Amino acid sequence: MSSSKLVHMAVALLTAVVIVSSQAAEAASQRAFFVFGDSLVDSGNNNYLATTARADYPPFGIDFPFTHQPTGRFSNGLNFPDIISESMRLEPTLPYLNPELNGQKLLNGANFASAGIGILNDTGIQFVNILKISRQLELFHEYQQRVGEMIGAAQAQQLVKNALVLITLGGNDFINNYFLPTISLRRQQYSLPDYCRYLVSEYQKILMKLHDLGARRVLVTGIGPLGCVPAELAYSLSKNGECVAEPQRATAMFNNELFQMLLGLNKEIGSDTFIAANAFDMNMDIIIKPQEFGFVTSKVACCGQGLYNGIGTCTVFSSLCSNRNEYVFWDSFHPTERANRIIVQQLMTASTKYMNPMNLSTIMALDANL
8 A cells, every 4th residue: 555545544534533532522511402392392303294283384483583484393483492592501402303413413412302292102192193202212312322423422421411301291191182072091091190190100211211311410391280271261161261170180280299209219319310390380470470471461372263262273374463472372282482481581590499409500500510
């Protein structure tokens, strides 16, 4: 072999080593963010799936920064994970199914969430092709293999260990399963208290799988006030916008079981891996006194049709409010960007009434010293 070929090979090898080393250094110096869950946190994975559970058409995204175009987020603009990234000064994460998620962008983390899913695999079957939580965890494992090929397995494990993980599940297991207006097999099978206990026992398996996959800072949001969303107000024919009793009772039962389970897991593991976010009380503060937060209404959705704008989905033919900042709810189930911003502020700074054992600002300060 000629000396010139040897020189070229050496240069190519050195270049590859420098690239891998720089990628590994970047991974070590930044915090990744991973998102799992349903439509409250889906940033567009369902755009790439043959499903009716999607938000890639107007007027979704009407207030999305710069483009004012739909992105697959169930919001008028940014959603919950976007605002967490912004607040924690993290790089925004792309949907895992987005073909643009490759190279250096992988080091920022990924969003695996998919609208319509629940804790149980039979939740959301009417939406056909969605990323069940079991599939989301499989894709998380695949993600780690991809990153390991870029920066090495040890560095990939460290990136996941240092990451913030958000998981939001449970609402659909009631709305699109137990409380379905058609015959619900789960409702025939379980009383409400037993169903809540069953859901939480299944959720525990999911969280332990996340832990097995390397997650060490996991923000687990409880279920918000299901009985107060415009869809429930509409279908129950609420006269004055009173929240519907049974979904509220279900939410309270589930959250109590969930938070007790998280305390037990942390004790078993020996660290504060799982952070409980009391989404119910955070949202109820706004719903009960919307004017104190600058909203005009917490009962009527901005986009929809029928009573409380709570019937069906938001489409181009729906009644659409002119000022989204005045509304707590964007559509029949999902909050506006502004409402999400208030909730994220609570995640960042709230007391243990809302964030247990600590808020996100405390987590950032603690982890900065590690």
